[in-house]
Amino acid sequence: MSILTQTIAIPVWMLILMGVVVLPVIVRVTGKIIRSRRQAGNINTAEQKNKKSLPDEKEDITNLLQLLSAGGEKGILLRSVSDRLGISMSAAQKAMAKLVQSRMVDEVVGVSGTRYYLTRLGKQYCTSKNM
Secondary structure: OOHHHHHOOOOHHHHHHHHHHHHHHHHHHHHHHHHHHHHHHHHHHHHHHHOOOHHHHHHHHHHHHHHHHHHOOOOEEHHHHHHHHOOOHHHHHHHHHHHHHOOOEEEEEEOOEEEEEEOHHHHHHHHHOOO
């Protein structure tokens, strides 16, 4: 007999039982846990993708246009937009980028920072919407 069988007294039937019954159960249970975690992760990312915050962006753009039209001809800094509207800098940047892209707002880079001004198109839009 070898040294391994003399020191560990595990019956052969127990080894067979572990191989046939216990291991597949452990594999199935861990597989279900992994699948459920993956699905939960996929649901979270899908929910985040579906939440596309379009109403928030639209509201930010509307508020931003109101702020610019109320400011008149003096322009406004991005930090002031963020502070006055109570939104993050990234949300203010996104909203401003959309307005610049649609040519409703001009950006002028100066010593004190980039100022944003309503264009003629932006002013016409604001007056048509009574902002």
